[in-house]
Amino acid sequence: MTPRAAAALAPCVLALAAVPWVIGNEFYVNMASQVLIYALFALSINMMLGYGGMVSLGHAAYLGIAGYACILATTAGYDQLTAAVFAVALSTTAAAFFGVLSLRAPGLGFIMITLALGQIVWGVAYRANDLTGGDNGIRHPARPMPFGFDISDAPSFYYFTLMVFFVALFFIWRFARSPFGASLKGARDQPRRMRMLGHNVWLVRWITFVMAGFWASVAGVLYVYYNLFLSPHAISLQQSAEILLMAILGGASTLSGPIVGAAIITLVKNVVSTYVERWNTLLGVIFVVVIVFMPYGLVPGCAQAWQRLRNRMKGRKEVSPAASEPAQ
Amino acid sequence: MQWQFWIIQTLNSVAFGGLLFLLSSGFSLIFGLMRIPNLAHGAFFMLGAYFGFTLLQLKLQFWLAALAGGLGVGLIGIVMERFVLRRLAGNEQGQVLVTLGISFIIADICLLVWTGDPMPLSAPQALRPPLRFAGFAFPTYRLVVLAIALAAALALYLLMERTRLGAMIRAGVDDTEMARGVGIPVSRLFTTVFLLGATLAGVGGVLGGPILNAYPGLDTDMLPLALIVVILGGAGSLLGAFVGSFIVGFIYNFGIALVPDLAYFVLFLPMVLVLVFLPQGLFGRVQI
Numbered sequence: 134m135t136p137r138a139a140a141a142l143a144p145c146v147l148a149l150a151a152v153p154w155v156i157g158n159e160f161y162v163n164m165a166s167q168v169l170i171y172a173l174f175a176l177s178i179n180m181m182l183g184y185g186g187m188v189s190l191g192h193a194a195y196l197g198i199a200g201y202a203c204i205l206a207t208t209a210g211y212d213q214l215t216a217a218v219f220a221v222a223l224s225t226t227a228a229a230f231f232g233v234l235s236l237r238a239p240g241l242g243f244i245m246i247t248l249a250l251g252q253i254v255w256g257v258a259y260r261a262n263d264l265t266g267g268d269n270g271i272r273h274p275a276r277p278m279p280f281g282f283d284i285s286d287a288p289s290f291y292y293f294t295l296m297v298f299f300v301a302l303f304f305i306w307r308f309a310r311s312p313f314g315a316s317l318k319g320a321r322d323q324p325r326r327m328r329m330l331g332h333n334v335w336l337v338r339w340i341t342f343v344m345a346g347f348w349a350s351v352a353g354v355l356y357v358y359y360n361l362f363l364s365p366h367a368i369s370l371q372q373s374a375e376i377l378l379m380a381i382l383g384g385a386s387t388l389s390g391p392i393v394g395a396a397i398i399t400l401v402k403n404v405v406s407t408y409v410e411r412w413n414t415l416l417g418v419i420f421v422v423v424i425v426f427m428p429y430g431l432v433p434g435c436a437q438a439w440q441r442l443r444n445r446m447k448g449r450k451e452v453s454p455a456a457s458e459p460a461q
Numbered sequence: 462m463q464w465q466f467w468i469i470q471t472l473n474s475v476a477f478g479g480l481l482f483l484l485s486s487g488f489s490l491i492f493g494l495m496r497i498p499n500l501a502h503g504a505f506f507m508l509g510a511y512f513g514f515t516l517l518q519l520k521l522q523f524w525l526a527a528l529a530g531g532l533g534v535g536l537i538g539i540v541m542e543r544f545v546l547r548r549l550a551g552n553e554q555g556q557v558l559v560t561l562g563i564s565f566i567i568a569d570i571c572l573l574v575w576t577g578d579p580m581p582l583s584a585p586q587a588l589r590p591p592l593r594f595a596g597f598a599f600p601t602y603r604l605v606v607l608a609i610a611l612a613a614a615l616a617l618y619l620l621m622e623r624t625r626l627g628a629m630i631r632a633g634v635d636d637t638e639m640a641r642g643v644g645i646p647v648s649r650l651f652t653t654v655f656l657l658g659a660t661l662a663g664v665g666g667v668l669g670g671p672i673l674n675a676y677p678g679l680d681t682d683m684l685p686l687a688l689i690v691v692i693l694g695g696a697g698s699l700l701g702a703f704v705g706s707f708i709v710g711f712i713y714n715f716g717i718a719l720v721p722d723l724a725y726f727v728l729f730l731p732m733v734l735v736l737v738f739l740p741q742g743l744f745g746r747v748q749i
Binding site for chain 1: 545
């Protein structure tokens with residue numbers, strides 16, 4: 134990490150850690166936890182979208198599989214840790230299997246197959262009444278007590294989520310900068326050349342798919358801990374689309390983009406649903422507007438504007454300000 | 462009794478397969494020509510069903526309602542293609558995501574206009590009494606729906622294979638660049654195919670109304686079925702959509718009748734088999 138990046142990161146970490154003190158109000162602290170959970174989702178989908186150019190419309194499936202597995206294992210009498218590990222393991226295995234099916238090509242077939250798989254998981258959750266409670270959903274007994282700490286109140290749950298989030302963020306940051314991440318970007322931009330260079334493009338994509346599924350599963354378990362409840366609505370196509378939109382809105386292929394996108398969408402959604410019921414229309418409109426007018430998302434867009442501004446202030450002639458690598 | 466059940470379920474399956482064909486033939490054509498899965502197709506189907514409901518409320522004759530509802534949806538399809546997708550020419554990924562966004566908007570507007578309650582469409586009076594034959598009672602309406610779907614399949618086949626327009630569409634499906642090169646107005650074809658596909662989905666929605674009702678969520682129930690039909694049958698192929706529709710119709714219908722809890726899950730198996738062993742689908746013209 135360069136000193137500059139560290140200097141930029143430290144205030145962010147401090148700010149995030151100070152959130153419960155600064156806002157105090159339980160409602161908003163809970164909303165901050167929600168933002169973190171969705172940010173983790175968006176980061177996980179962005180591993181595929183931003184670095185691999187793979188658009189998945191079935192990402193909520195891992196939320197569903199991990200969430201239901203966690204609840205069912207806990208209610209079956211296993212302790213919370215075993216249940217969580219089992220849930221994440223099961224859901225990651227499902228991701229490994231779904232990856233084999235979806236990854237025949239990273240293009241439009243991938244979108245269709247992930248969507249179909251996601252809807253099948255949704256359909257099973259919706260119909261298998263005995264197991265999942267169908268449309269009514271099922272409740273999770275209680276939040277766990279990691280290392281004996283009680284995380285049932287809002288601030289402590291926030292810190293718990295924040296810690297998981299930082300671990301994930303560190304992992305995904307390393308992932309994006311690793312040689313593996315470079316080969317993934319290569320596979321996105323020039324799959325044929327990468328094959329010529331001896332890379333196994335399929336395997337690179339598949340491993341990414343599984344890792345994305347893993348972090349989505351972790352987020353799914355957090356989601357269940359937060360809500361203590363899971364119903365098929367949480368794993369619908371709309372949820373998958375929201376997660377995808379978070380990554381695109383913030384700026385896929387940047388690390389901070391999905392986090393920004395998750396914060397914006399979650400806040401807008403919470404604010405809007407307090408006043409009107411038309412969240413879905415707004416979601417659709419944001420989708421269309423973002424795709425048509427801001428295909429690279431907010432973070433690269435702002436970075437570009439900032440660069441232009443700086444160049445102008447320095448009185449230099451504008452050098453073509455290349456946006457940080459565009460998403461495909 | 463036992464085989465009464467099987468015969469009736471078989472008939473229901475073929476009727477449902479016919480509806481699926483109306484839905485997925487347009488989907489497949491659009492995919493074949495424009496290379497985008499139109500994720501608003503399920504919403505088109507639902508919108509058709511709601512249009513049909515309202516037109517029937519206005520005492521319009523059933524078949525006219527089906528036609529008008531279909532054309533209404535077709536117009537919306539044209540608007541979407543001309544004013545939104547056209548702006549994103551070349552960015553196929555963006556186009557797909559936009560169709561998804563539009564499907565959310567359509568679904569939400571339907572919820573606003575027609576509320577959350579299921580709206581029943583009534584079949585034409587003449588077709589309501591069951592058809593009695595050799596001691597069995599067949600639901601007449603479903604037989605008629607099947608006949609219409611078969612007629613539509615034949616008409617589409619003739620359109621694609623025997624007319625100039627069909628030849629141009631086939632050329633576009635096989636090689637868009639080359640088709641443009643020899644002077645085929647491909648972008649006008651895009652609009653035509655979108656009109657055709659959306660209209661078929663809309664008509665399917667109206668015809669499906671008396672069987673399925675119009676309800677919120679009909680779109681997300683139908684869209685995956687269309688996707689699976691195209692994955693099974695192969696994209697861009699009319700025959701693929703035809704065969705795929707009936708396979709999916711059978712599996713889904715018998716799944717609901719026999720293992721209602723796992724109705725969606727049973728669709729998973731054929732999809733996996735085809736993806737693993739026949740990546741192009743059964744009759745695919747286009748690599749997906």
